[in-house]
Amino acid sequence: MQFKMALTACTLAIASLAAPAQAQDVTLKVHFHLPQTSYASTLFIQPWCEKIAKESNNKMKCQIYPSMQLGGTPPQLFDQVRDGVADVVWTLPGYTAGRFPSLEAFELPFMMQKPEATSRALWEYAQIHSQKEFKDVHPLAFHVHGPGVFHMTGKPVKTMADLRGLKMRAPTRLTNKFIAMLGATPVSMPVPQVGDALSKGVIDGAVVPYEVVPSVKIQELVKYHSETDPAAAAFYTSTFLFAMNKAKYESLPPDLKKVIDANSGEALSGQIGKAFVQADAEGKKLTANNTTNVIAATELATWQKLGDKLSADWIKDMSGKGLDGKKMLDDAKSLIAKQAAKTTP
Incomplete structure (x- = not known):
């Protein structure tokens, strides 16, 4: 009887230890400065969130906070994702002048003609020249917008x-x-x-x-x-960063990390650049x-x-x-x- 009780207690203890290791539902707080109706939100951020939810079997979802709803100002978004105020942010490194000098190469005049290609190039470039500047966050994409x-x-x-x-x-x-x-x-x-x-x-x-x-x-x-x-x-053109809190990314179980990895990098950067071409076309219609x-x-x-x-x-x-x-x-x-x-x- 004592052996049976001890075995039961041991089984419960093992189960309790194993529970945190099991994939838990993850909610990512996504913060940015434009309205939820903006093209950046509808053509890029919301579709990205829907995709990671689908590919994770809804184990990972976004809670979207547009228009700086988590507080602060647009120039503070980078610090917010670094410090964990937000799990994911979309921001312009150029809003904090001089802080990210390497990316400025892409913000010089007459550098960009095709947003998709230039965004892919920016991702590649950042892997070479910008690792130190962004070591405190987990970059998901770097991209540019269409012609100013x-x-x-x-x-x-x-x-x-x-x-x-x-x-x-x-x-x-x-x-x-x-x-x-x-x-x-x-x-x-x-x-x-x-x-x-x-x-x-x-x-x-x-x-x-x-x-x-x-x-x-x-x-x-x-x-x-x-x-x-x-x-x-x-x-x-301006450069943009889509980034995740480093500790949040590292805390994800392997299956969810795999989903994030599959929706990051050069391909995502190019997709965002392409989405901004579509956004420009839609925005221009309003100026008719x-x-x-x-x-x-x-x-x-x-x-x-x-x-x-x-x-x-x-x-x-x-x-x-x-x-x-x-x-x-x-x-x-x-x-x-x-x-x-x-x-x-």
Whole structure:
């Protein structure tokens, strides 16, 4: 009888020890700065969450917190995922100027033409040059958005002279520098602040891709949209990070880690870039009642010279930080070209 009771107790003890090792349902808190109705949410974040739920047999699900619902400001998203305030975030490293210098190679003027190919290249590049900067998180994807567009309240942009003296919103350190070189006064702010700044006349225009239009109702706040020549590289793009808390990832059982791994990396980065092309097309439809123009290639050639100077200055800046800026920029260009050659339009 005593032996039977001891055996039962032993069995219960083993069961209690084994219980935590069994796959438990996992809920990932996903935090980002745009509304849940934004294209970033509907074309990328929500589908990703649905996919990992399906492939994990619903053992792993997302709890989505759009519009900074977990608190803080957009520039704090990286720290939130690092510290475990959120399990997954989508953010722009460029919102914290100078903190992630390696990725700036992709934010220099006239680097990006195909978002899918450039996003794949960015993932590859980050594995070479950005490991140290992102060692405290588990990156899921790096990507870029589509071509930046000038959205103006008072007049279209046709030449550099049209920007002189205007206050222009720009997202990142290098884009702000380039806007200043073009003659405007740059005003740095995250996307959620753009609508209010336009409506109050704090800025005369903003550079964002068409994808952002519905998130801040830009089509209702401006009259003009000035694109750069679609046959040329974009005058700017921004880099993005989709990342998971490192401890959260490492705590996952092997089967769930496998699901995350299958939905991360170069392929996911390219898929997001492709989704942003679709988002741009949808966002542009909303501007149909406004006036749109394309800045001529001949005009952009002058801009390119300024872009080349900014690139040279950036290389010197990186050297001052102990980084090989020339190697970084050369690698970025070669990876973009390689990916563009094998990515369908």
